[in-house]
Amino acid sequence: MLGHDDDDEESLLDSDSDINPSELTDKELQEAFAQGKLKPGLNVVLEGKPKASNDVDGLRQCLRDLKKDLEWLERLDVTTAPVPDKREQSGVEAAQSSEVNAEDDFQREMCFYRQAQAAVLFALPRLAKLKVSTRRPDDYFAEMAKTDQHMQKIRHKLQSKQQAMEKSEKAKQLRALRKYGKKVQVEVIQKRQKEKSNMMNQIKKYQKGLSDKLDFLEGDQPQKKTPGAPGKGKKGPSAKRKYKDQKFGFGGRKKGSKMNTKESFNDVSRFRANVAHGKGPRRPGKKGGKNAGKNANKRPGKNVRQKMKNKGR
Known part of the structure; x- marks a missing residue:
């Protein structure tokens, strides 16, 4: 433990100095240290702990001074x-x-x-x-520790804080709603783009003859099933579609599909003489030949019409 020795205070300055060390300020001590007038021995190490003084008489005197006869x-x-x-x-x-x-x-x-x-x-x-009332009257109002103006300020501050919290909560809800709305909007746009691409694919298939159904034009509405026997509501490909598929094929190789073969050359089952260049046998009530039916509705000449007119007179 460090202590201050009275003998060392006298050795702080040289003997030629007449300044009392106890009256020196920090600035004067710093100046003296800079000039080399201070000598070692300012702090000394003390052995053991200082003994606490227990002045019983002084404490009792303080108690008598504080005690009042009330x-x-x-x-x-x-x-x-x-x-x-x-x-x-x-x-x-x-x-x-x-x-x-x-x-x-x-x-x-x-x-x-x-x-x-x-x-x-x-x-x-x-x-x-001692006739001291211990019950508070009904119309008694105790004086508050804080003034009404101070409590009013606190009330306004609490109200403003609560309003700020409500605004912050509403702003969070609006941001969440906007985020959700944006997400829904993106999903709707993606759904529309997907439907559009599917419709374009169906249209391309219909144009190429790969499909004869136009159900994709009705959108996502469910098709109404016609009552009746099962299987009647389903419509297959039309006769025109079947003929084209039979004639031109349904995919695959098309080159050389109309080329004649030995079997098709010898097959005359589908030959019709009445349609072969108009040289078939005469039908009843009709003139045969190449120019059959050509002059059937021809207008008579002028002379013939005049003779017919004179006959009518």
Whole structure:
């Protein structure tokens, strides 16, 4: 432990200096240190701990000075024993219960409660005897520790803080709604693009003859099934589609598909003489030949029409 030695204070400065070291300030000490006038020995090591002084007479004198002879009504101090517990039946149990276990929270709190109860039972009759009212009137308003203006400021501050929290919460909800709305909008746009691409694929298939269904034009509406026997509601490819598929093929190689073969050359089952260059046999009621039916509705000449007109007269 470091201490200050009185003998060392005299050796701080040279003998030719007449300055009292105890009156030097920090600045003067720094100047003296810079000039080399300070000598070692300012701090010395003390052996052991300092002994604390216990001045009993001085403490008692301080207590007598602080103590004032005041009436009990000015002091209102009450020192009583705790109210005995109703569960205690014998003196032995009361003596045992007087020793409160400080580690038991419940027992300690009950001791405080019974101590306060005993103080109230002692003080109330004494206050009533001194004619001191112990009940607050119904129209009594206690003076607050803080002024109404201060409480009004606190109220306004709390209200503004609550409004700011509500605005922040609403802003968070709006941001979440906008985010969700944007997500839904993106999903709707993607769905529309997918439907459009599917429709274009169906249109291309229809144009190429790969499909004869136009159900994709109806959108996502479910098709109405016609009542009747099962299988009647389903429409197959039309006759025109079948003919084209038979004639031109349905995919695959098309080059040389119309080329004549030995079997097709010898097959005359589908030959029709009446359609072969108009040289077939005459049909009943019609003139045969190349120019059959050519002059059937020809207008008579002028002379013939004149003769027919004169005959009618």
